[in-house]
Amino acid sequence: MLAVDLIRKKRDGKRLTRSELEFLLRGYVEGAIPDYQMSAWSMAVYFQGMEPEEITDLTLLMAESGDTIDLSGINGVKVDKHSTGGVADTTTLLVVPLVASCGVPVAKMSGRGLGHTGGTVDKLESIPGYQVELEPRRFIEQVNTIGACLVGQTGELAPADKLLYALRDVTATVESIPLIASSIMSKKIAAGADAFVLDVKTGAGAFMKTERDAIALAETMVRIGKLADRSVSAVISDMNQPLGSAIGNALEVKEAISHLRGERFDRLTELSLELASEMLLLAGHSDDKAVARDLLESKLKNREALQTFGKLIEAQGGDARVIEDPSLLPQAEYVVDVKAPIAGYVHTVEPLMLGEIAMELGAGRVTKDTVIDLAVGLEVKRKVGDSVKTGETLVTIHANDKDKLAVAQQQVLAAFTIGDSEAPGLPLIYRRITTKDV
Ligand code: URA
Numbered sequence: 132m133l134a135v136d137l138i139r140k141k142r143d144g145k146r147l148t149r150s151e152l153e154f155l156l157r158g159y160v161e162g163a164i165p166d167y168q169m170s171a172w173s174m175a176v177y178f179q180g181m182e183p184e185e186i187t188d189l190t191l192l193m194a195e196s197g198d199t200i201d202l203s204g205i206n207g208v209k210v211d212k213h214s215t216g217g218v219a220d221t222t223t224l225l226v227v228p229l230v231a232s233c234g235v236p237v238a239k240m241s242g243r244g245l246g247h248t249g250g251t252v253d254k255l256e257s258i259p260g261y262q263v264e265l266e267p268r269r270f271i272e273q274v275n276t277i278g279a280c281l282v283g284q285t286g287e288l289a290p291a292d293k294l295l296y297a298l299r300d301v302t303a304t305v306e307s308i309p310l311i312a313s314s315i316m317s318k319k320i321a322a323g324a325d326a327f328v329l330d331v332k333t334g335a336g337a338f339m340k341t342e343r344d345a346i347a348l349a350e351t352m353v354r355i356g357k358l359a360d361r362s363v364s365a366v367i368s369d370m371n372q373p374l375g376s377a378i379g380n381a382l383e384v385k386e387a388i389s390h391l392r393g394e395r396f397d398r399l400t401e402l403s404l405e406l407a408s409e410m411l412l413l414a415g416h417s418d419d420k421a422v423a424r425d426l427l428e429s430k431l432k433n434r435e436a437l438q439t440f441g442k443l444i445e446a447q448g449g450d451a452r453v454i455e456d457p458s459l460l461p462q463a464e465y466v467v468d469v470k471a472p473i474a475g476y477v478h479t480v481e482p483l484m485l486g487e488i489a490m491e492l493g494a495g496r497v498t499k500d501t502v503i504d505l506a507v508g509l510e511v512k513r514k515v516g517d518s519v520k521t522g523e524t525l526v527t528i529h530a531n532d533k534d535k536l537a538v539a540q541q542q543v544l545a546a547f548t549i550g551d552s553e554a555p556g557l558p559l560i561y562r563r564i565t566t567k568d569v
């Protein structure tokens with residue numbers, strides 16, 4: 132087999148077989164196939180696309196290219212969730228205790244990653260003592276005793292994807308649905324769950340800007356699941372404004388706790404309940420979504436989900452008193468409100484602008500070596516459609532550095548447009564895609 136023949140075949144719009152894809156990927160990982168040939172193949176895929184079976188072969192080959200996590204030591208169907216990434220999105224911290232409190236085991240591995248705030252693992256490290264690094268043997272034992280774990284990634288998952296993603300990043304081939312779908316699904320499959328719920332965001336603050344692209348990506352991933360014998364469903368959700376209110380690590384933990392305590396019910400709660408009920412369906416815990424949803428709401432009301440979160444924190448060495456007293460989390464030195472300069476209705480709240488301001492305050496990583504300041508970030512107090520009076524708080528800034536605070540104070544208002552006319556609120560969930568739809 133020659134790489135050039137496989138590139139030509141894809142260039143001409145033909146499907147590569149599993150053994151041809153294996154030849155390319157293995158050769159690439161081992162260094163026998165150079166970057167320029169893999170880039171040419173990626174560009175051919177960008178223009179020609181891939182067949183569903185071909186995408187599935189690529190996904191499984193990438194999943195098998197490194198370590199895979201064996202969760203067979205946990206009883207029952209193991210369900211996981213994945214989000215394509217949004218601003219003020221701390222659903223994982225709600226969904227994991229919610230689902231676990233219904234008796235469905237959740238072994239959740241999360242990354243750190245680059246971005247406006249840290250990943251779930253960074254957020255959890257704001258809880259004093261919390262250990263994110265657990266060996267599979269230990270976290271599996273924890274899931275069997277308390278029903279859940281929230282840990283950092285162990286092992287090297289899907290190294291072929293890591294190499295290919297880095298290459299795509301510099302060859303203008305990231306924006307290919309078959310390549311994105313296989314990239315995401317390879318990592319989820321390597322992480323060992325039987326079933327996944329995918330939260331595919333769409334809008335100004337999302338990777339998929341249009342609803343059409345978000346649906347195409349979701350359908351492709353659900354189809355991969357179907358062909359690879361994993362139950363997968365997807366929810367297309369809005370990212371035209373921050374999902375919740377907090378953008379920042381300790382602030383997001385605090386926000387999650389206040390939801391689990393039943394002190395707030397908003398878009399973050401709504402999406403968390405939606406994703407959690409999909410997980411209960413996939414786990415076979417329930418076959419009726421309304422029943423699943425009622426059960427989850429009862430776990431919020433009776434605080435069982437909160438108690439589960441407390442047990443999880445304790446099992447991982449953290450100070451579980453934070454669920455009663457969030458002031459035990461790191462606090463920023465300066466806490467300053469930014470107020471509405473005029474009265475009216477909120478027409479837009481730009482998620483990426485606010486995300487970038489939080490990152491500049493120190494909440495996120497600019498490069499992989501950035502040290503995150505867990506205490507800093509923003510609390511966004513107004514959503515699209517809300518009315519505001521002059522002088523009411525739009526955003527509260529949490530900062531540890533006077534200069535950075537001043538910059539954030541200058542920039543925050545630009546993320547809002549306030550108009551005289553009433554503005555409709557934004558939808559939250561655009562569509563649900565299950566195996567039956569693909
Ligand atoms: N996220 C991924 O993990 N992979 C992609 O290709 C794009 C986004």
Ligand code: CA
Pocket residue numbers: 240241242284318319322
């Ligand atoms: Ca993972």
